[in-house]
Amino acid sequence: MATKKKYGFVIDVRRCIGCNACTVACKEQWKVPVGHSRNWVLDMGIQGSFPDLTQTFITGQCMHCDDPPCVAACPSEATYKREDGLVVIDEDTCIGCGYCIPACLYDARFYNEEKGVADKCNGCFDRVEEGELPACVATCVGGARMFGDLNDPDSQVSRMIRENQTVRLVTDETNPGPNVYYIGLPEELYSEVAPHPSELPAAGKVWKKGVIPVVGLAVGATVIGQAIAFGAQLLKGESIDE
Amino acid sequence: MSSAPRVLSLEERKRLKNVRIKKHNLANILLHWFNVASWFVLLPTGLAILISPHFRVVSLHFNNILRSMFGGLFNLLYFHQTWGLIWIFVILFNVILGFRKYFVPFSSRNMMMDRDDIEWFKMKPLQVLGFKAELPPQGAYNAGQKAYSYVVFLGIITIMITGLIMTFPEYMPARWIVQWALPLHFLAVGGVVAGLVVHVYMGAIFPEEKSAFFSMFTGNVDGLYAYSHHYKFFKQKVAEIEEWEKEEKRKIAEEMLLQREREEREKRQEANKEIES
Numbered sequence: 001m002a003t004k005k006k007y008g009f010v011i012d013v014r015r016c017i018g019c020n021a022c023t024v025a026c027k028e029q030w031k032v033p034v035g036h037s038r039n040w041v042l043d044m045g046i047q048g049s050f051p052d053l054t055q056t057f058i059t060g061q062c063m064h065c066d067d068p069p070c071v072a073a074c075p076s077e078a079t080y081k082r083e084d085g086l087v088v089i090d091e092d093t094c095i096g097c098g099y100c101i102p103a104c105l106y107d108a109r110f111y112n113e114e115k116g117v118a119d120k121c122n123g124c125f126d127r128v129e130e131g132e133l134p135a136c137v138a139t140c141v142g143g144a145r146m147f148g149d150l151n152d153p154d155s156q157v158s159r160m161i162r163e164n165q166t167v168r169l170v171t172d173e174t175n176p177g178p179n180v181y182y183i184g185l186p187e188e189l190y191s192e193v194a195p196h197p198s199e200l201p202a203a204g205k206v207w208k209k210g211v212i213p214v215v216g217l218a219v220g221a222t223v224i225g226q227a228i229a230f231g232a233q234l235l236k237g238e239s240i241d242e
Numbered sequence: 243m244s245s246a247p248r249v250l251s252l253e254e255r256k257r258l259k260n261v262r263i264k265k266h267n268l269a270n271i272l273l274h275w276f277n278v279a280s281w282f283v284l285l286p287t288g289l290a291i292l293i294s295p296h297f298r299v300v301s302l303h304f305n306n307i308l309r310s311m312f313g314g315l316f317n318l319l320y321f322h323q324t325w326g327l328i329w330i331f332v333i334l335f336n337v338i339l340g341f342r343k344y345f346v347p348f349s350s351r352n353m354m355m356d357r358d359d360i361e362w363f364k365m366k367p368l369q370v371l372g373f374k375a376e377l378p379p380q381g382a383y384n385a386g387q388k389a390y391s392y393v394v395f396l397g398i399i400t401i402m403i404t405g406l407i408m409t410f411p412e413y414m415p416a417r418w419i420v421q422w423a424l425p426l427h428f429l430a431v432g433g434v435v436a437g438l439v440v441h442v443y444m445g446a447i448f449p450e451e452k453s454a455f456f457s458m459f460t461g462n463v464d465g466l467y468a469y470s471h472h473y474k475f476f477k478q479k480v481a482e483i484e485e486w487e488k489e490e491k492r493k494i495a496e497e498m499l500l501q502r503e504r505e506e507r508e509k510r511q512e513a514n515k516e517i518e519s
Contacts, residue, residue, distance in 0.1 A: 075294045075424060076315060093315050095411040097420045099294075116412035200296065203418070207425035208296045215432030216299070222439040230447060238449050 006085040007123055008150040008179035009137070010157045010166070011059055013186075015144035018043060018057035022136035022145060026061075029124065029135040036110045038062070038121040039136055044189050056186055058193055059144065061136070062087060062108040062121035063169065066177025069198035070120075073103035079118065085150075085179060086123035094118055099204050105174055105195035123147075150179065157181070169195050247379060247473040250466075261465030263479045265382065265457045269344055273336050274458055280329045281438070287322040288431065291315070297428075323409045330402050352383050353392070358474070359385035379473035390437040400430035 018041055026038050039061035046055050064087045071079055071087060078093040079100055094117040101109045101118060112119035124134035128147075132138065137147040148155035153162075160166075166181040167190070174195050185193075200208065250258070266274075289300045290308035298305065312318040337345050358378040362385035368375040377384075383391070404423040411420045444451050445458070453467035468476040 072295050075297050076291045076319065077293045078315065090316070093319050095408050095420060096417065097408075097411070097424060098417050099421065099424075111417060201418075201421050203421040203425055204296065207428065211425045211429045211432070212297065212299060215429060215436070218436035219432060219439065222436050226439050226443040229443065233447070233449065 003151050004083065005149045006151045006179070007128065007147065008064065008085065008157055008181065009061075010146040010148075010160045010181045010183065012144045012146070012160070012164075012183040013056060013058055014184035015142040016041070016057040016059050017142050017144075018055075019141050021139045021141050022059060025135040025139035026121070029127075030122075032119070033112060033114045036112065036119065038108075038119065042193065044186075044192065047186065047188070056189060058182075058185065058189065060106065060108075060169075060180065060193070062104075062123075063106055063176075063178030063180045064121075064123060065179065069103045069105065069176055070100035070109060073099045073198070073200060073204065075099065082125065084125075084128075086125050086128070087120075088122040088125060089118055089120065091115060091117045099201060102199040102201055105176060105198055106169065106178075107196075169193055171195060174198065247469055247476075250469070255466055258465035258469055262462040263465055263468050263476070263483075264461055265454075265463045265468075265475075266461045267344060268461065269336060269340055270348070271458060271461060273333070276332055277329075280325065283325055284322060284329065285431070285435070287312075287318055287325075290318060291322060292428075297424075323405075326405045327409065330405070333398070333402075352381065353388055353395075355385065355388055359388060362386070363389075380471065380475070381478070382472055382475040384472070386440075390441065393433050393437055397430040397434040400426055401434075404430070 020041050023037050023039055023041060026032065030038065032038055039059065041057050041059045044056040044058055046053050048054055064081075064085055066085075068081060068087050071077065071081055074080075074094075075097070076093060078095070079087065079089045081087050096111065096116045096118060098111050098118060101111060103109075104120075109118050109120040111117075124132075124136075127134060127138075134147050137145045146157050146160060148157035150157055150161075152158060160183065161181050164183045166183055167185050168178050168181055169190075170176075170178065171194055174197055176198075286304075286308060290305050292298050292300075293302070293305045309315060309318055312321060358380065361378040362380065365375040365377050366386065369377065404427040407414060407419055407423040408427065414420055445455050450471070453463045454471075457463045463472075465476070468479065
């Protein structure tokens, strides 16, 4: 039985050595402009006290959420969620308004000045369609990055989620259903990578809270006014010289 | 304030009903109907583009039906933008080419408010509310139409500029320009549409304005309509027609005079020839 695919990532924080091979592979794969990156490796510094020290790197990218706030913020759905769960941007229809950028809880989106569109991880959907792994996963030296179908119980990601304790970057207030599962994320570091609330840019807020109600009232008022006038006209009827 | 029209006798009314008074030029009629077609096409496609739950103002079904009709967002967007560019071109083409013949006379004569118009704004709401209020005589366009013309004028400029910004975002120096173009485009369209509801009702449905509706095809209104709804326009047109008739008569008389002179000259020449031979 073929169930619907739902692609997701598992990141084993314990295995990440901070080599940044994933960010380089991604930049190479998608020709990401200098100064931007679709994925990242955060150096969380050294934890513990001598001699019991650890250094943690947390890597991340677009979480390909179940209910992505960026897709909701896009006026036209130029960015959308694919059937297989990957959230992608259609560069032909995106006009680069950037409403989606502050909408992302994880700052996974940026403005691509070269193309004039919003940009972010697209899960290497073209590689995935050909049966390959995303560039960042394929290149990961320590095996910290894993990718697969979360709906398939036999996939590596499903197995890892089943066999390990995982966390997703959500809070009680904001939970868009991210599809990146972290293994071994130190609890004390969680607050540093926790999501921030989704926001619209100022223009979007004015549009939603101001412009739409005002236009709605104005158009509603004239429609009702003219409907009443039309009713009165029907009741009155027409005279012979009209 | 100009004087109100006097009450007409039945004979006068019947006679005026059959008088044709030219109100619209062919250029304006064509532009008007092109504009109607454009609003019919651009408004639904524009609304269908807005699918975000934050900004959607129609039902999701409407969005999906139009997207399916056009074969997806790209074609829908492409159609909306292309027709928008054609719309901008046609309007600017008309305004620029007809600047001296149509645009300046039209806007200077029909858009300026006078004291009668201020009076109209006081009386019209009372009339609408059912009080017996007499409206002052109006020009070719009444005060409400004049006020709306400012909304349309500013609205169209805003729609054009913001539309161009969103069609060619790659040439914008800053992203906030594109961000603000979206709500401004929506606001300008909303403002025009709010008035458009009244415009369409008055123009196409309201029986007293029937003559105005057909004038958008023929260019002419009947004399009785002009007399009772646009008295100042009526007086001005009557004066213009008299002036035109005087001028035409003068031209015809001049031509007849010239012709007579020519004929006399020819006769004289023939007579001379006969003498010579």
